[in-house]
Amino acid sequence: MEEQNLKKIMYALIAVAVVLAGTLTFIWIQKASLVNDLKIEKEELTAQMVELQNDYATLSSDYDTINSQLDSSREEVSQLIERIKKTEATNRSKIRQYEKELGTLRSIMRNYITQIDSLNTLNKQLTADAAAARREAAESRRKSEELSKKVQNLSGQVAAGAVIKARGLRIEAYNASDKVTDRSSRVVRLLTTLSLVENDLAPKEPVRVYIRVKGPDGILLTNSEQRTFNFDGEPMICSASREVDYQGKEVEMSIYLNDITGYVKGIYTVEAYTEDSLLGTAELMLR
8 A cells, every 4th residue: 555655656757757857948949949039039130220321331421410410329229239249149138228218219210310401401492592582683683674674764964963873882700709701500690892983973962772681582681760752753661771971982881781580591672762773783792
């Protein structure tokens, strides 16, 4: 009887041992499969990082600021690839962290692509606007000449002789250090200079000179000091103006245009007027 009990116990222990062995074998197989999956996941992540590195290598720009940012991002990608290679595939928290960093770097690259495309489009638009501004300036000069002839014909020799004229009209851009500049990003104000020429026939009285400055897009630049004046029977808005005491002798004068924000690249045009005549036009190229 006792021998039979021992046999039962022995058989039970053998059964338990078999079950444990099977369980351990199953766990080992599962672990080996998991480790293999993690290694594959690491390899795929590394391959994606290398692909992203190649994508960054193909990006280029004509702008120094973006190129500097691209160099910094390329260095981040290279460092991340090295960290991935040195990290065990079983370190799941690190692998997940690297996946997030990969997503961030991809998003940054898409942003670079958008910026570069936008700047290229803007550059093309500025080129087209500059050409259009030249055509408009030429048309403005043509109309100015026609208008001058019409005024002379209608007013007669005496009236034409009494009209104040100007010479030396030009426009310049100044930076915050009060120095002349042609960089659009540094401009804080524009200065128009001209001389009212000597004319003994013209009335000796205060004369106000108005300027109309247009940007590369053809839009008139104005600030809070803008005013309206009448020219050729029509009201016109000016960018700035200044009054001088004209006594028939030559008068040099300057007119500042301040408080304009957002200067862009392209050709700016200025037209100078009195209420009786168009004094002339000039251009300024900002880069």
